[in-house]
Amino acid sequence: MKALITGASSGIGEELAKIMAADGHSLILVARREEKLEFLATKLTQKYSVPVKFFKADLTNIQDREKLIEFSKTEGVDTLINNAGFGIAGRFAQTNLEKNLEMIELNISALVHLTRALVPGMIAKGDGRILNVASIAAFVPGAYMSVYYATKAFVHSHTVALSEELAGTGVTISGLYPGPTVTEFNQVAGVQGLDAFRKNMFMDAATVADIGYRGMQRGQLLILPGYKNKLIAALTKVLPVKVQARLIKIANGKRVEAAALHQS
Template sequence: MKQWALITGASQGIGYEFTMLFAANGYNLILVARDQKRLEEVADEVSSKYKVTVKVIPKDLSQPAAALDIFNEIKGDGLEVEVLINNAGFGLQGPFTEIELSKHLALIQVNITALVELTHLLARPMVKRGSGRILNVASTAAFQPGPFMAMYYASKAFVYSFSCALARELKGTGVTVTTLNPGITRSQFHSRAHLKRDVGMVMMEADQVARIGYDALMHGKPNITAGFINKLSSSVSKALPTRFTTNIAARLNRQNGG
């Protein structure tokens, strides 16, 4: 019997690549994103290519009831989620006080609150049956403050800290938690965040990042940073004084649209 994997932000970028990876490895899929038409296109593509069952749940995770609605729909269908991929997220670039408060709160709802809700709702039955895998997508932005993208950096710092702590809590339960820290990745993330950044060769492809995350998840690793350059820069960020790295981030983010 095929196991079920739930993937948020599944319609494009890293989430889409996770969808393809799990389908290629024989998982049935529950796909969550805002765009119903795009989700259905992905579902048709993956089910015809890999002969797996795909359930589509179009939900906007910025809405407070979304996570519980997803859980209740899954429960009502009698589905048992073995793998949870909390991939959905977005960023905002610009001075904190010049961005509408409603946008900051929507970011918190998607990047933090919905992630925590889905993790809590699905981790409890995983622990009860003694098996399950959770992957939360953080970012290399988690390792330092980010002026002019303050809320995004802070949200990813939360995801990183929460996920690493939960991985330790659940050790020995049969449930693993993996934190994936991508750097700048080629996807629609940048257009949604209105980022104006010439990243050139530093940018990784979404399929590379997803493969790194998938392999880490399947090996039960608690934490993985995608790519050598990202690992190196993250190590430097952790080692240097916060005031120094914050100033660098401020110059980069302000220079590129802040």
């Protein structure tokens, strides 16, 4: 059992690495911050006596992705966890274009690239698991984080469609749909200062990772951690899309204002 986890240097990816090493998986940890990966790999190898390797890669860079794919094929990866991702908060017209394009490259293109490269080997072996970390944002249009929400809608649609193509091959694909989770995500997205306002909505990364891991192992297609996220997902099936969009605009507007206040 060898799993590749992208975005393993912090948050949900780091917690998935801990859970999977404890469960006996050999791992390849991927992110840009090499020192964090090295520290985690050493700790997990010592604690659980499983081989944990790391690979420094900027997944927005095609050459880095190709080197990673070559390495993964040599290593014989049978579990792919597409977890690396980030968001951008703010009015779309004022956000940085380069950053938006980088986000699409990471949240969508890197996921498609790694999956397309590794899934044929899994199908040939008749065995493999893929876990795509989407978000509850996948189910709704999200004003003030519109591109991020749309990247996750892509991940959701692709995951569900691919599960149909993979049926009967021995390869399973799962989507994990976290809501607000305590990680570095909000700081990276530019919504720090928010946690105090919506603390009761947040789940901890270890719980989300645990639910995600167990769901993936069962081959569950849609993995929604926590009853609040299940409720939100259910509401998106009954509320008209304009109403959903307006509610998210109000909620995200408060987040962006709170962050601006915090930063001023």
